[in-house]
Amino acid sequence: MSFLKANSATGMNAPSPTPSSSSASGKRKRPTDGAPPVVYSQPQDTGTGEHVFTRLTYVNDFLRERKEKWHTFDDIMEYLNIPPGHIQREQLRQLMRADNAGNRISWDSTNERYKYKSKLSIHDRAQLKGHFQTQKSAMGLQIKDLKDGWSTVxxxxxxxxxxxxxxxxxxxxxxxxxxxxxDPSLMLPMDPVFAKAWHSVQVPDNPDELRKALLANKLTAATQAKVIVAAPTNKKKKGPRRGGKQTNTHMIGILKDFSGMRK
Structure with a gap:
């Protein structure tokens, strides 16, 4: 055990601290004028923006800004700065070809080209008119949905x-x-005499006066309280119940009558 004592005597003592700008009291000294700034250690690259789904978002933005034409897979990888042989190349290839409603990328399998897929396949005035002419309902379209694939909508x-x-x-x-x-052909001009008569009708601003005017012309006002009339009931009242149902009436003369024993 003598080697432990030797080491404890020579090697166990803590080294003296390096000189610092802190005083013995614990307060940091002011740096002298003209001294070079202290450069502290910086954290290593955390890989922010290099996740595969983050890069898929970059692909959507890239194709949305250039939605007028198709783009090859190599063009997209070059934009993302992903070198050949990188594992994310095949991952992105599978995500870009995914057949689901959330995927906004169209894929042409002929020569592997990709294009942004907008919410509505309407990109100009002619396509919008064609959509309205072929639709079976009179529903309108939201401008924000059209803008996704039509920048000048x-x-x-x-x-x-x-x-x-x-x-x-x-x-x-x-x-x-x-x-x-x-349909502009359905927008017919209005007869000036009718238009003049229409605008000559003065509508009272006061709701009470408007209601009185409607009632004076034997019209029903929308503010009139609804009167609920109860429907007449023709149901007959039931009389008092007279005991239970009599059975075995054909044996009345044979059976003994115990009705007198009722309490």
Whole structure:
């Protein structure tokens, strides 16, 4: 055990600390003027933005900004700066070809080209008019859904509105929100005599006066309280019950009568 004592005598003593800018009292000294700044150690690269699903988002943004044409797989990998042989190349290839509703990428298997898939397959004025002409209902389309694949939809919708080709609902600030199809041939001019007679009718601003005017013309006001009339009931009242149902009436003369013993 003598080697332990030797080591404990020579090697167990802690080395003296390196000089620092801290004083013995624990307060940090002010750096002297003109001294070079202290460079502290920096954390290593954490790999932010290199996750496969994060890069898939970058692919969607890349294709959305260039949705007018198809792009090869190598062009997309070059944009992401992913070298050949990287494991994420095959992972992204499978994600970009996934057949699900959440995938916004179209895939052409002929020569492996990719393109952004918008919410609606409407990208210009002609396609919008064709959609309204073939639809079976009169439902409108949201401008935000059209903008996903049609960047100039707001300006083009305004031009179509001026030509009476569509009907547009706008917000208070004038931004278009919803668009419907319109047939200009159905918009007939109004008779000036009828229009003058229509605008000559003065509608009272006071709701009470409006209600009185409607009642004076034998019209029902919308604010009139509904009177619920109970339907007449023709049901007969049931009389008092007279005992139970009599059975064995054909044996009345044979059986003994115990009715007198009832309490």
């Amino acid at each position: 707001a300006d083009d919708i305004t031009k179509m509105e001026n030509k009476k080709e569509v009907l547009v609902r706008r917000a208070k600030d004038g931004v278009p929100k919803t668009v419907w199809g319109n």
